[in-house]
Amino acid sequence: MSTVSMLNTSSHKRKMLSEKFLVYLVGGIIGAFLLIFMLLPVVNILRLSMTQYSTEAHDFLGKFTFGNFVNYFSKPVMIQSLYHSLWIAVWSMIITTVLAFMFAYGLTRTTIRWKKALYYIAMVPLVAPSLLQAMALISLFGSNGLLTQLLHLKWNIYGANGIIISEVLYCFPHAMVILFTALSAVDSRLDEAAASLGASGFTTFFKITIPTTKYGIFSAAALVFNLAITDFGNPIIIGRGYHVLSTEIYLQVIGMQRFDLGTTIAVILLVPSLIAFMLNYYFTKKSNSMISSLAKPEIPPSRPLKKAGFTAFSWTIAFILVSIIGVIVFKSFIKVWMYNWHFTGTHYQFKIPGGIGVLWTSFWISLFVAVFGSLFTMLNGYVIEKKKPFFAQPLYLLSVVPAAIPGLVMGLGYILIFNTKFLNLDNIFYGRAAIVIVNVIVTNFTLGTLSSISNMKNIDNSMEEAATSLGAGVVRSFIRVIFPLNKVSFTSNLIYYFMRSMVTISAVIFLVSPDVHLASIAVINLEKDGLEGASAAMATLIIAVVFVTIGILAIFSRNKKIGKPAAAEE
Amino acid sequence: MTKDLVLEKVSKKFGDSYAVRGVDLVIKDGEFVTLLGPSGCGKTTTLRMIAGFETITEGTITYNGKVINGLTPQQRKFGIVFQSYALFPHMRVDENVAFGLKMQKYPKNKMDSRVNELLDIVGLRQHKKKYPAELSGGMQQRVALARALAPNPDVILLDEPLSALDAKIRVKLRAEIKQLQAKLGVTMIYVTHDQEEALSISDRVVVMNQGVVEQVDIPVEIYKKPTSEYVADFVGSNNFCNGVLKNGTLDIIDKTFVFKVDYDSSLESQTITAAIRPERIEVMNNRDSSKLEPGNLLTGELIVFTFLGLIVRLVVKVGDKEINVDMLEKNFTKLKLSRGDQVTLYLPPDGFLIFTNK
Numbered sequence A: 001m002s003t004v005s006m007l008n009t010s011s012h013k014r015k016m017l018s019e020k021f022l023v024y025l026v027g028g029i030i031g032a033f034l035l036i037f038m039l040l041p042v043v044n045i046l047r048l049s050m051t052q053y054s055t056e057a058h059d060f061l062g063k064f065t066f067g068n069f070v071n072y073f074s075k076p077v078m079i080q081s082l083y084h085s086l087w088i089a090v091w092s093m094i095i096t097t098v099l100a101f102m103f104a105y106g107l108t109r110t111t112i113r114w115k116k117a118l119y120y121i122a123m124v125p126l127v128a129p130s131l132l133q134a135m136a137l138i139s140l141f142g143s144n145g146l147l148t149q150l151l152h153l154k155w156n157i158y159g160a161n162g163i164i165i166s167e168v169l170y171c172f173p174h175a176m177v178i179l180f181t182a183l184s185a186v187d188s189r190l191d192e193a194a195a196s197l198g199a200s201g202f203t204t205f206f207k208i209t210i211p212t213t214k215y216g217i218f219s220a221a222a223l224v225f226n227l228a229i230t231d232f233g234n235p236i237i238i239g240r241g242y243h244v245l246s247t248e249i250y251l252q253v254i255g256m257q258r259f260d261l262g263t264t265i266a267v268i269l270l271v272p273s274l275i276a277f278m279l280n281y282y283f284t285k286k287s288n289s290m291i292s293s294l295a296k297p298e299i300p301p302s303r304p305l306k307k308a309g310f311t312a313f314s315w316t317i318a319f320i321l322v323s324i325i326g327v328i329v330f331k332s333f334i335k336v337w338m339y340n341w342h343f344t345g346t347h348y349q350f351k352i353p354g355g356i357g358v359l360w361t362s363f364w365i366s367l368f369v370a371v372f373g374s375l376f377t378m379l380n381g382y383v384i385e386k387k388k389p390f391f392a393q394p395l396y397l398l399s400v401v402p403a404a405i406p407g408l409v410m411g412l413g414y415i416l417i418f419n420t421k422f423l424n425l426d427n428i429f430y431g432r433a434a435i436v437i438v439n440v441i442v443t444n445f446t447l448g449t450l451s452s453i454s455n456m457k458n459i460d461n462s463m464e465e466a467a468t469s470l471g472a473g474v475v476r477s478f479i480r481v482i483f484p485l486n487k488v489s490f491t492s493n494l495i496y497y498f499m500r501s502m503v504t505i506s507a508v509i510f511l512v513s514p515d516v517h518l519a520s521i522a523v524i525n526l527e528k529d530g531l532e533g534a535s536a537a538m539a540t541l542i543i544a545v546v547f548v549t550i551g552i553l554a555i556f557s558r559n560k561k562i563g564k565p566a567a568a569e570e
Numbered sequence B: 001m002t003k004d005l006v007l008e009k010v011s012k013k014f015g016d017s018y019a020v021r022g023v024d025l026v027i028k029d030g031e032f033v034t035l036l037g038p039s040g041c042g043k044t045t046t047l048r049m050i051a052g053f054e055t056i057t058e059g060t061i062t063y064n065g066k067v068i069n070g071l072t073p074q075q076r077k078f079g080i081v082f083q084s085y086a087l088f089p090h091m092r093v094d095e096n097v098a099f100g101l102k103m104q105k106y107p108k109n110k111m112d113s114r115v116n117e118l119l120d121i122v123g124l125r126q127h128k129k130k131y132p133a134e135l136s137g138g139m140q141q142r143v144a145l146a147r148a149l150a151p152n153p154d155v156i157l158l159d160e161p162l163s164a165l166d167a168k169i170r171v172k173l174r175a176e177i178k179q180l181q182a183k184l185g186v187t188m189i190y191v192t193h194d195q196e197e198a199l200s201i202s203d204r205v206v207v208m209n210q211g212v213v214e215q216v217d218i219p220v221e222i223y224k225k226p227t228s229e230y231v232a233d234f235v236g237s238n239n240f241c242n243g244v245l246k247n248g249t250l251d252i253i254d255k256t257f258v259f260k261v262d263y264d265s266s267l268e269s270q271t272i273t274a275a276i277r278p279e280r281i282e283v284m285n286n287r288d289s290s291k292l293e294p295g296n297l298l299t300g301e302l303i304v305f306t307f308l309g310l311i312v313r314l315v316v317k318v319g320d321k322e323i324n325v326d327m328l329e330k331n332f333t334k335l336k337l338s339r340g341d342q343v344t345l346y347l348p349p350d351g352f353l354i355f356t357n358k
Helices: A003-049 A067-074 A076-109 A115-127 A132-141 A146-151 A160-185 A189-196 A201-212 A214-230 A233-238 A245-255 A259-289 A304-331 A357-387 A392-404 A407-418 A422-428 A433-443 A445-458 A461-469 A474-485 A487-503 A519-528 A532-558 B043-051 B093-103 B108-121 B137-149 B167-184 B195-201 B219-224 B229-234 B329-335
Strands: A051-054 A059-064 A334-336 A340-343 B005-014 B017-027 B032-036 B058-063 B079-081 B155-159 B187-192 B204-209 B212-217 B239-246 B249-252 B258-260 B271-276 B297-307 B311-318 B321-328 B342-346 B352-356
Touching (some): A003 A051, A003 A259, A003 A357, A003 A392, A003 A407, A003 A474, A051 A259, A067 A076, A067 A259, A076 A115, A076 A160, A076 A214, A076 A259, A076 A304, A115 A160, A115 A304, A115 A532, A132 A146, A132 A160, A132 A233, A132 A304, A132 A532, A189 A201, A189 B079, A214 A259, A214 A407, A233 A245, A245 A259, A245 A407, A259 A407, A334 A532, A357 A433, A392 A445, A433 A445, A445 A487, A474 A487, B005 B043, B017 B043, B032 B043, B043 B187, B079 B137, B093 B137, B108 B137, B137 B167, B167 B195, B195 B219, B212 B219, B212 B229, B229 B239, B229 B352, B239 B321, B297 B321, B321 B329
Parallel strands (some): B079 B155, B155 B187
Antiparallel strands (some): A051 A059, A334 A340, B005 B017, B005 B058, B271 B352, B297 B311
């Protein structure tokens, strides 16, 4: 061997090592980020829930105890919130799953028209904070609601029923997407095979359609359970004394300074939420394994009655979902709802700290969240799926856990750890916008990472090998090959993060400070103060900002359509 | 009365365009008929109309003397085998096979033996407790076949059942299907785009193109006597040229060649398309060519040859035309030909197929 080639080998080795180091560095940074900003606050809550607390000093005394839990379970008033939460979550789960399944069935297995429009309308609830449903229901069916007065209704929308209806309307798109995927993934020829063997429509539905999509159904149900039990916005608005775990945490912490009870209830909320998450995760995996690679959706024309039935059903749902937003937008321009129907713009002159500026704050915070969130999750997916370092498995685990943790618990975790001297973060972090940005990125880390991983899976490994063989290093092949191929998923992650950041309530309600006001929190505060017109106006502005931003992003990402290579489609 | 399946002027419209137009076809009881054509030719739509998955826009389908247009798939009781197998993924093999029997309210005490009987037929009895996902593609398709056969239907419809399988298994399974059909005497209607498969398996082949039936005949006739240029092109391969028939010769349009050709005198002076199959063209081997038609002898350069096993496909460039020629591998080897060699070809007058341009 000549010296020249030996030199080459050693420089090649050095290059390989430095590339490995780079991957470790990126993966390590993301891992550390999640450890500090996700795991630590939650573990800290766990610790504090088992620590003695002084109600006089409003501080933890540092002694280990189970007293807080004993305290909780010995007070019937307290336990009630657990029962309430479970009641709400179970009913929301059942109703939402059934409705969303029928809706998704109509979209995937019948020949109703305007399917695309219906699909997008079903997604509409995602653009609004999860209290809009409660606000709209009160405006329509509250004691002074429009329909209550018009139709002389006697029922009471406040309390459990109101919360359940709100949650159903809020969770609908989440369940629908899962069921839509499950239904379209199963080969619709199974139905034809059953029909040719003599099975009637009903038999086919119950013996074939339901069993083949059961994992999708379970997964959707578990997700709805999780969303409903952890939601804060809707119950705080429409609950009116019907306390659930999430509102109880808030009231104990903010109202009574009882951090002991706050952390204890947070842990209690964490249990069903974690279980639901794990079930959702398990069933999603199962559901994906049912996907037939030969699935060729081809829908025979539905019988007229079936078609008419599903058309009526779908458009009723669509109408209700749009009405929820329509009512709020309309209300924001009405002088005094139910008393003075004159149009006015005065609700848009906000008399709150920060004024209209809160919207701007929310906007730029959301931009930061969107850009860094999508970038982090994409790099994370790349490291986990493509580079597979030795710590890929724990990193993956850390990345999927955030979805299991209720936003409110995470928020509480943040104030409890970052207002202390921990890592000296209190000065630069606590009470600043950065804490909000980090919190929203972390709480929504799961979906971003999962979508990035599944996208990375779709990119053929030979793609990067080709780039490498042509002389590109890891950085260049990432920038020139992986990133462009990820553009579509990157954009959808941008939209997702932006949307979540604009509308999130539960995660950030503990984190707003005199310096950082957020629009979604302003909605809740205005509503609680009885300034319903102004809260409707703020909600309208949030929705408008989300819509416009999504529109702009969609236009920018539309022009270039990267076709998948033929081989990758098989 | 025999249980014939009769299609009369059957058409299917999607929107304003016809997917299938005016199909007339009689499928006899116990016959194996293949619908052959490229994708989009209407063969699958025709099959789905027979199955009852598509409504019939015009015409009637009669089975056993009764019009079945208005019957649902359940009422028709035809067995169906899909390209994607369409096995119920949540049921075991035996449950899949038993499904149709259960729908028929088949006696419970005989169910097991019937399922076993079918699994024996397709040779999968030892796999009866497995789920479809645990079986190979070929095994899955056997299960699908057993499932379709279980309720003992008179007609089985197969929609490209083998096209998702590997070449080897495809050939093996198609022979099995053919044997099974002959043994059970069941009518089979088989859709495929693979002409070799169609010719090897069928009693009769229906060649379809753009929603219309081009030709119905036994495989040999389809291959030897295609009635249209389309069929000649789709089934097997052919060399085509356009010309005018005059005084027993074919004058090629651009005047390069004048071939002696056998044709029906009624075609005199007509402009036609002629085709000759690669295997009908002979490669001259210093053989005495004085008794052959001199105009049908062509000399050109061998530009490519492809080894295909039993035969070798030659591409010979004559003037600006490329002619495909097939010859037996052993003859090719004897000639010791290599690329760039000059080759003399003979196109026998009775080797030409004549198609009038419509």
